[in-house]
Amino acid sequence: MPEAKSSGHTPVALELSEETRGRLAELRALSEKAEAGDKGARKELRRMVLSSSEEVIGRASDVGRKAVRTLAHTAAGGDPLTEEALYAKLDLMRAEIAGENPTPLEVLLTERVVSLWMLTTLLETLLATQYRRNVGDGPERLSPSYLIQQSRILESATKRYLAAIKELARVRKLQAMAPVRVNTQVNVLGG
């Protein structure tokens, strides 16, 4: 399991457990069956969404928060003030995006938007620094293939970031019309 050091130098797990991944796979398979018209699968999916998505959402949100802290720690480059400023910015973003009384799913989708924002910001900064370093003919000059691959990683993250914003808006709109209640307590500002 990949581990990263948090700002407090405590190793934190940055991967969903096998059990959680198994439940996600079940949810995906049931969703596909239900969409194909299997009424039994839709009923089972509804039951599973009510019974187990609570835990899965909680765990995914938790891992998401830890992952975003690791990114912020990396982006700060060892400067504690920058790191704290980034955490404050991330908390502000979470509160603004999640709004008042978010559902647990909205909290997770908010964490997704925030973490992808942090990732794209970090990648953009790294790429900009490397482009600047590449001016001239010095020994530190990076190969075009490396810069292209890094640009692709950034492009993929940016696409996901924009899709995540769209998805949150869509879920809000559609759930308002047909809500599925899942009673989970998730701390929006939890670190």
Next chain:
Amino acid sequence: MAEIAAENDRAKRELAEAQREREKEELGRLEALAAPVLQISDSAEILAHAHLVAAGYHRRKGEYRRARG
């Protein structure tokens, strides 16, 4: 003279190889940094989709519509 040229080529090849290795490691680090975020992003996508399908929606050409009945 030929020996010097060969030595020069060998040194250049070694430098290029070392740079390729460094770049490969750097890309690996970037991918490892992005991996947890991408995993959470995919998980959120699955959960959002499951919630909407459970609520009676189905996805057609990327758009959700209310299932009949």
